[in-house]
Amino acid sequence: MRLIVGLGNPGDKYARNRHNIGFMAADEIHRAHSSFAPWRSRFQAQVSEGRIGTEKVLLMKPSTYMNESGRAVGEAMRFYKIEPQDVCVIYDELDLPPAKFRMKTGGGHGGHNGLRSITAHIGESYRRLRLGIGHPGDKKLVSNYVLGDFAKADADWLEPLLRAIADHAALLAAGQDSQFANKLTLSLSPDKGKTAQPAGSAAGSGPAKKPKQQSHIRQAGQNPAARLPKSGPMADMLRKLLGNKDAD
Template structure:
């Protein structure tokens, strides 16, 4: 049994939040692979069993809220007697720009409360698919940002990202993380795909997605820099009010 886990918060109120991109990715896997059972309540979460290729897989969305995700995942892990390397966790990453991703195994929690809880319950050796949502530019804005919904414009990069994660999820189930990262990168980077057709090999380390379908506004979003915000004075006071920081 392999566990593919999406992190997020339960309920309609949070369904469209940036913090719930892990839930969204697992939901897309469930939608695009017909062999999975309907969602049901188990292990303090919502689960669905099915197969991806030759691998038996449990999809899991913890219902414990983000900060207690480890309780749900730890319960499922102990029941199926799986090892941390058999668990893939999909979650939002502030330190990656929108439309980018990174695949890795082990490491710290980086301030992510879902990972902090997970590591406390099962250790740090699980596999991670970090899905970039960008950073609002000020730590004071992070909470409202991650608990805010994706915009309509975000769908231009979000939908292809989720679709391709689902299409290549079988590689995650088989533990072929480098191949998964390469496939996802090539699907989201037409320029790199053309280079591979000419004989160049894609990078096999922590690959991350690039230009989505060649759309110019995605390029602009990645190149955009957060403006400097004055720390004091009349301008700073005005910006704090506009941004909700004061």
């Protein structure tokens, strides 16, 4: 059994908060994979069991509020005998720009109250998917910022990010974090398949290259006087100018 935990705060009041991006990711995985049962209350959380690829997965959204998330995670782990390395926690990261992400295993909590609680209950060696939400620029603004809703314009990067996480969740469930990160990066990158065509080609931009003009006076292997008239005053004058009196 794998445990994928999205962090956030329960209730409609917080549903669109930046702090709830972990809940949003869990919801998107749930929607994208039809094997999951409806959400139900258990382990002080909303949970759903299902399969992603070949792995049996328990999706979780703790109902304990962010700073007590570890209680729900610890209870589910003890029940299913899940090891910390089989737990992946998805959460918001102030120190990453919007639409950026990082995968890592272990480490500190970085001041995140949800991680602080989980670490207190299960130790540090669980896996983390950090989703960037940006920083307001001033420590005093952080609380209102993370508990504020995403702006409408954020949908341009937020929705593709959540879809990509759900699309590649089989790698996440299998513990293939490097492959998951690579796939996610490719999904979120601009289309790199369109390579620039050479100038002048059918799909290229810019004017077509002009063919090199051939000299009408001197070409390789030709005597310039070979094209002169054979006789007459004009022929004699041109031969003198070209310094070739014996061309004929």
